[in-house]
Amino acid sequence: MELRELKKFLRDYNGVSARERDLRREIERVNERIDAVRDVSARTLGQASGGRNLCDVTYIKAEKIIDTYDREIAALLDEIGEIQRGRARLNGLLDMLDPEERDVITARYLQNTRWDFLPQKVHMSRAKCFRVHDRAVMKMLNG
Secondary structure (H helix, E strand, O other): OOHHHHHHHHHHHHHHHHHHHHHHHHHHHHHHHHHHHHHHHHHHHHHOOOOHHHHHHHHHHHHHHHHHHHHHHHHHHHHHHHHHHHHHHHHHHHHOOOHHHHHHHHHHHHOOOOOOOHHHHHOOOHHHHHHHHHHHHHHHHHO
16 A cells, blocks of 8 residues: 555545445335335235236236345445445554554544644644654554
């Protein structure tokens, strides 16, 4: 990984938790749609007066809709898995840092602290913040 990629990875992490939450909500909504299709299908099949053919056609259409929703859920779960792998990767990178470095990286990237406010937040001089930041980034790149 290059420096630019690492910094983008760290910056982008902020939106990851919200994205995962949105994906989980979407899975809930899709599951509700699946339940609704199954419920309508069951009622239609139970009350069908057109005979076996109507029941078969309705059942086949309902199953196609449910299969489509199942594929949608699988894609959402894949994206959640990707987010979780990214989170594990980030935790691995942060684990290789000492506490001072972790504080600077966390404040700068995960909490979106601007350089102007970083020294006050981590209780060190601006120059030291830059040195600690650069050292931490190099550790993460080489680790």
